[in-house]
Amino acid sequence: MSIYETLNDMQQQAVYHTDGPLLILAGAGSGKTRVLTHRIAYLIEEKGINPWNILAITFTNKAAGEMRERVDNIVGYGSESIWVSTFHSTCVRILRRYIDRLGYDTNFTIYDTDDQKTLMKDVCKHLQIDTKIYKERSLLSAISSAKNEMITASEYRLQAEGDYGRQKIAQVYEEYEKQLRANNALDFDDLLVKAVQLFQTQPDVLEYYQERFRYIMVDEYQDTNTVQFKLIQILASKYRNLCVVGDDDQSIYKFRGANIRNILNFEQVFEDARVIKLEQNYRSTGNILNAANAVIRHNRGRKDKTLWTANGEGEKLTFREFDSAYDEAEYIVGDIKSHVNAGDLAYSDNAILYRTNAQSRLFEEKFVTANIPYKIVGGINFYARKEIKDLLAYLKTIDNGRDDLAVRRIINVPKRGIGLTSINRVQEYAASREIGFYEALRGVDLIPNIGRGAARMESFVALMEHFKAEAENLSISELMDLIIEETGYEEELKSEGEIEAETRLENIDELRSKIVAYEELCEEQQTPVTLSGFLEEVALVADIDSLDENGDYVVLMTLHSAKGLEFPQVYLAGMEEGIFPSYISIQADNPEEEIEEERRLCYVGITRAKKNLTLTCARRRMIRGETQYHTMSRFMKEIPVEFLSSGEIFEKMKKAEPLKQTAYQQAKQSFHSKPFVMKPVQQFKVTGGKGPGYDVGDRVRHVKFGEGLVTAITEGGRDYEVTVDFDSAGTKKMFAAFAKLQKI
DNA sequence: CGCGAGGATATTTTT
């Protein structure tokens, strides 16, 4: 039996359709990576395609790495010449070869978000723009959206005609571009934009890559933005062997420019496109999938599809509401602990997902006290930490002297007695002569009014030149050690002698080992070890890339980071209106659209779970130092009761709770939640004469529905709300006063 | 020029 026969019908069709455009609509957990890897194998082994002619694009390095590994496993030989990488690194690789055609040096620097912000500050200062009115962040996001739509600065200016605000942005955009170019730097968006520009203006380069990439595959296609689409389109336009895989329901990067029309209109752009839907889910249980379907059904304008599974119903979902986020964290951590102690699960089978990074802190505290291994993905990127950026700035300066930002970052780190006034003098001088900062520094004695700073700057330049000379003969790790040694960077940290310095030193050690790992990798792949190569690798890593599946720890991350992953047990925490969906999306000008994106995010979260899913929310939560009160997320309410577990749904209020609620508050809260299964206040195990005369677990008889099992009883102000699983009539919810149920 | 204090400010998600 061939490997392809292990695939289902639809999957096989996708694999066998090798020529011409193909859109695979692959629902969550429908085995899309499997299809892609088998398709690659099929191309090579059955169709005799040269691996060299295949390009597979993913969004994260982690996804690329996994795909590479899986391809290696099924393709006999030659798999190493398949080009598997992310959009950004694909572009970097191309640009490193040809960007000189666009007037840049091939050893350009890549600016991350921090660098962009620093640069933007300079730009605003230079243009005398009041950052109280035009915030750096919003200026940058305006520019980013423009770039994603392939609108250049001059085009932006033309479009801004008659609009003062937009003209201001145009002005900033132009200056920002000028500075980037002067620094021989590209920002993230530029990587894509410049690659497309390269193809549009250099027919021979385009021709080369079109010939090379005769078969193109794109994963997570729903998250592509306009430039990315353009890039693919232009590359594929010659041979038209383009296969894209995506799920419009999992499009969650609109804020980053992702254009959902790319997937919705694929058939219009590529008229002869074949469309194949993968709707069988192999990951989750029926209950989880039904819940996911129920939630996503509330969105309009999606491609029609319904996931199904041959897996059993599985466990029902668990809902919990807590008084505070603190209780929520305690419950989840305790729940994980008890499962692991019982031997059902390993720590690594558990994931906690949340909307915002800030929510990780409470969990972290609980995990530390409970002594449970955990790993938080995201937050501050390792390479964004001060000490790491400082040291990398040294490497950048050595590699590309034109990166002013890097030079200015380190000129006084560690402290060399070079202050702001001196730096500004150099800056002005450099600007007036239209030369780079470092270049100006080299001729510091020519700069007027520099005074005693000059000598210190001269020795800084001497130090850097010394490093540059040494860099010729040293490996990167040796160079790094030399930098740390001769600048006294570590000594300075140590002298501060804080606890914080300790973690920083640890980070530096980790940087060292990352450098060594890079060198070893190059050796393995027989590629030359270059400083630019390392710096670019560093610039393009995502936090998720470092997630190692082999360690045994609980994983905590945002819903965005979780896309593409799966875990046996998933906790969706912070299911509250204002948190998820976020306050911002509710308040937006176009709430419907924004909420739909949040709902897709929720869909992604639910479908990460293989066996068990727990959704939790808290009534009270500290945000930015103030206590906020939230109601349960609408997404929780969109999940029908029949997929939820019965029994004790709500935690009893803490006995020691000082703020005892008044009867009025209690009544008010239960009133609010009436239409829904659960009461935010309390759930009683009804006992004795106090309740409606029956209890959870009892068999009862209803006049119309016949006999059934009581699965939940909740108190709702004046009445009890009873959930009964009837033998023939299904599950019903009713008020005890009306239902007149009889205990059997 | 360096440092510390104090106040303003911000937080949605990320390659």
Add this chain to the structure above:
DNA sequence: TATCCTCGCG
């Protein structure tokens, strides 16, 4: 709550 920025003093 945590970070960033500004301001004033030594």
